Amino acid sequence: SQTIHQWPATLVQPVGSPLSLECTVEGTSNPNLYWYRQAAGRGLQLLFYSVGIGQISSEVPQNLSASRPQDRQFILSSKKLLLSDSGFYLCAWSPLGTFNQPQHFGDGTRLSIL
Amino acid sequence: ELKVEQNPLFLSMQEGKNYTIYCNYSTTSDRLYWYRQDPGKSLESLFVLLSNGAVKQEGRLMASLDTKARLSTLHITAAVHDLSATYFCAGGGANSKLTFGKGITLSVRP
Numbered sequence: 001s002q003t004i005h006q007w008p009a010t011l012v013q014p015v016g017s018p019l020s021l022e023c024t025v026e027g028t029s030n031p032n033l034y035w036y037r038q039a040a041g042r043g044l045q046l047l048f049y050s051v052g053i054g055q056i057s058s059e060v061p062q063n064l065s066a067s068r069p070q071d072r073q074f075i076l077s078s079k080k081l082l083l084s085d086s087g088f089y090l091c092a093w094s095p096l097g098t099f100n101q102p103q104h105f106g107d108g109t110r111l112s113i114l
Numbered sequence: 115e116l117k118v119e120q121n122p123l124f125l126s127m128q129e130g131k132n133y134t135i136y137c138n139y140s141t142t143s144d145r146l147y148w149y150r151q152d153p154g155k156s157l158e159s160l161f162v163l164l165s166n167g168a169v170k171q172e173g174r175l176m177a178s179l180d181t182k183a184r185l186s187t188l189h190i191t192a193a194v195h196d197l198s199a200t201y202f203c204a205g206g207g208a209n210s211k212l213t214f215g216k217g218i219t220l221s222v223r224p
Contacts (some may be wrong), residue, residue, distance in 0.1 A: 034216065041167055043216040044157075044180065044202070046211060090157065090199050100162060105156045105158075107155075107156050108156045110154075
């Protein structure tokens with residue numbers, strides 16, 4: 001069966017520090033991968049998605065970036081965090097080329113910027 | 115650009131009663147998803163609705179899709195405390211991208 005892992009689960013970082021969040025998927029190949037952010041008490045905002053290694057699409061302008069160095073690894077990064085980067089970051093995957101299945105979410109990383 | 119609306123943002127339900135919540139979307143979307151989120155947790159997939167008239171049921175929850183009205187409903191039968199959570203609907207786009215509504219937080223009271 002397929003599983004998705006995110007780490008760390010929680011993170012407290014000072015403003016201006018760098019960020020690296022990692023997501024890996026097991027049990028499938030060539031997945032679509034997604035990064036979402038959920039601000040407190042609000043809906044999900046799609047940040048990045050990827051349909052293959054090295055292929056990243058950005059949905060909103062921001063100081064975050066994403067990379068996909070391996071088929072089942074998705075990394076969210078920042079060189080300098082802002083206060084507005086606080087939130088709940090969720091990684092998700094879906095099977096490539098199929099639209100009749102939902103996206104499956106990881107457990108998320110709760111990021112607090114001080 | 116697909117927009118998804120859920121109203122109200124919060125709904126207090128009485129245990130044992132039936133309720134329906136709604137999800138409207140702005141443009142053609144050939145699939146609609148429902149997710150559940152418990153406080154502090156991730157999202158759990160509930161239903162995938164792929165065609166006009168599709169109906170899915172799981173326990174006390176039943177979801178349906180009307181693509182002509184651009185409307186999906188989630189019907190709750192005999193609400194119980196365990197159903198207290200935030201429910202999101204999402205419309206599907208290219209590359210399996212989803213556009214989420216803001217979610218409806220349901221609270222079931224005795």
